[in-house]
Amino acid sequence: MADCIKAKSRTNDRPDSAKEVKVDCRYLWSVAHAFSYTRLSEATDNEHVFDLLDCYSSRARRIAATYARFYLEMEQGCDKGKKGRFYWMALGALASKTVACILDTWQLKASFDAGFVADIPIPKEYELMQIAEGLGVGNLWLFMDVATWHWGFANFPQHYFRGMNCEAKRNTDTLLDNCPQSGVEGGAYTTVNQELPWASYALPRINKLQSTPYIKKGMQLAEKIENATDKDLRQNLQLQHLIEVANHEQEMILQKLIYTHEGFKNWLQIERGLRLKSLEAQQSLQKRQAAYDKATPWQKLKTILSPQEQAEVLSDSAKAAIKKLLLRYEFVFAASCNTEDLELKNIAPDTLELETLGSIEDANKEGYKSRMGWIGSVAEDFHDKMMNRQEYMESELQTIAGWVDEPDHSWSCLSPYTGNFE
Numbered sequence: 275m276a277d278c279i280k281a282k283s284r285t286n287d288r289p290d291s292a293k294e295v296k297v298d299c300r301y302l303w304s305v306a307h308a309f310s311y312t313r314l315s316e317a318t319d320n321e322h323v324f325d326l327l328d329c330y331s332s333r334a335r336r337i338a339a340t341y342a343r344f345y346l347e348m349e350q351g352c353d354k355g356k357k358g359r360f361y362w363m364a365l366g367a368l369a370s371k372t373v374a375c376i377l378d379t380w381q382l383k384a385s386f387d388a389g390f391v392a393d394i395p396i397p398k399e400y401e402l403m404q405i406a407e408g409l410g411v412g413n414l415w416l417f418m419d420v421a422t423w424h425w426g427f428a429n430f431p432q433h434y435f436r437g438m439n440c441e442a443k444r445n446t447d448t449l450l451d452n453c454p455q456s457g458v459e460g461g462a463y464t465t466v467n468q469e470l471p472w473a474s475y476a477l478p479r480i481n482k483l484q485s486t487p488y489i490k491k492g493m494q495l496a497e498k499i500e501n502a503t504d505k506d507l508r509q510n511l512q513l514q515h516l517i518e519v520a521n522h523e524q525e526m527i528l529q530k531l532i533y534t535h536e537g538f539k540n541w542l543q544i545e546r547g548l549r550l551k552s553l554e555a556q557q558s559l560q561k562r563q564a565a566y567d568k569a570t571p572w573q574k575l576k577t578i579l580s581p582q583e584q585a586e587v588l589s590d591s592a593k594a595a596i597k598k599l600l601l602r603y604e605f606v607f608a609a610s611c612n613t614e615d616l617e618l619k620n621i622a623p624d625t626l627e628l629e630t631l632g633s634i635e636d637a638n639k640e641g642y643k644s645r646m647g648w649i650g651s652v653a654e655d656f657h658d659k660m661m662n663r664q665e666y667m668e669s670e671l672q673t674i675a676g677w678v679d680e681p682d683h684s685w686s687c688l689s690p691y692t693g694n695f696e
Contacts, residue, residue, distance in 0.1 A: 488522030555593030
């Protein structure tokens with residue numbers, strides 16, 4: 275894909291002469307989108323051609339790095355004196371790292387291999403591959419959305435809410451063309467989002483990446499965080515910002531892209547059903563063991579000799595073992611995928627209904643099941659650690675920020691691009 279991301283203008287040999295190039299919101303958002311796309315790409319021998327990384331987990335790590343860099347104010351247009359205004363980005367970095375970790379598990383590798391093991395027709399909504407595909411779709415298009423909003427805010431603050439008011443004018447249909455033959459006035463050519471993976475599926479569902487009340491309020495709060503001098507007020511604003519962007523992320527982007535997708539949703543439900551049956555079997559074994567421990571020697575002997583009892587124990591044991599084979603949903607507050615420190619992770623409840631949006635307020639309700647309920651719990655833990663263990667958390671974010679040039683492990687990738695998600 276050709277991506278002429280430099281502004282070009284013909285000039286002449288007269289000293290101190292100039293040629294006017296029209297810079298409007300279309301141009302600003304085009305450049306911002308070009309930043310997001312090229313961050314997930316590798317350069318080629320052609321100056322203006324970039325290859326999007328094929329490996330989903332490689333993309334996820336670069337996305338995590340970019341989010342961390344925005345929080346740490348390391349990106350173009352950022353200001354280290356304003357660190358903390360892009361608060362959601364710190365949580366987003368850990369979340370995208372979690373996606374990368376999941377994509378690299380053997381279970382997700384199996385979801386790809388299952389599509390090639392046998393030439394047996396499988397209904398599309400039950401193709402295992404759609405689990406990893408869905409994570410790839412959500413991760414990519416959330417990044418194209420949220421990273422672009424933050425880059426625009428950091429680089430053109432005078433035109434974000436004020437000046438040209440570009441916040442209200444973002445629309446992928448109005449971005450400048452990347453084709454030199456298009457004859458765009460001023461000669462500025464940038465990436466065409468319609469050529470990115472799953473664009474025809476994603477863009478109509480997420481309203482062509484136009485503004486939402488959540489993201490608008492979230493970025494307004496980022497501006498307030500910049501100007502807040504009172505520590506308590508600033509921390510309160512950060513949490514509000516985090517919640518608004520999280521609501522935007524989950525309700526306006528991911529819910530529409532993957533959690534209403536029949537294939538993705540079906541597999542979440544199947545997995546939860548297996549998990550709950552496995553738990554029931556485990557509880558049944560525990561009850562049998564407790565009864566056996568209280569039994570008389572004669573009762574124990576009858577139990578041991580009973581074919582029916584042995585068959586039921588064997589069946590329950592097999593079911594109980596299934597849980598160990600399923601993915602474990604947990605959020606680790608570190609650059610690593612795993613930790614033995616229970617203080618540094620939030621484990622999702624077994625009853626979690628990921629496809630159910632719910633409300634972030636559900637975090638404080640006993641027995642919460644919804645996705646936003648768990649995210650609310652994660653957000654509370656995250657905020658507590660950012661307030662009380664800031665040095666540790668920012669050290670982990672610095673490590674993640676170092677993944678910005680993560681190579682494309684396409685030759686050994688556990689989750690290669692197929693584009694099979696419609």
